[in-house]
Amino acid sequence: MMTGVLGTCSSALACDACKAQQPKFLQGITHGAGPTSNWDYVVVSLMVLVTVYSFYALVKCLVRPADKGHDRIKNVILNS
Structure with missing residues (x-):
């Protein structure tokens, strides 16, 4: 084992x-x-789609954030 x-x-x-x-x-x-019915497959498929989309959105926001303003708190902290 x-x-x-x-x-x-x-x-x-x-x-x-x-x-x-x-x-x-x-x-x-x-x-x-x-699975006891076809609804089990529907629920699991929806959960997989939500998880995959959430991971895609996470990577997209990390790689190319939409926060471009120079006066934002993140940029003030990083540039000081």
Whole structure:
């Protein structure tokens, strides 16, 4: 049994009982009984879209901030 960075076991993905209950494309990845309806897929898809957009907006604001004024507090502190 190999341990990861945080000391977790590599066999922590999915047990044999969980693999049998999951849909084909989720087998071996997740634990539990699996999705109970199509709304589960919709909710997870929306969460993924929100997360990806949030990460995009974060990188965009870090790389090219819209704050261009020379009298802003950030520029006063950085330029002094």
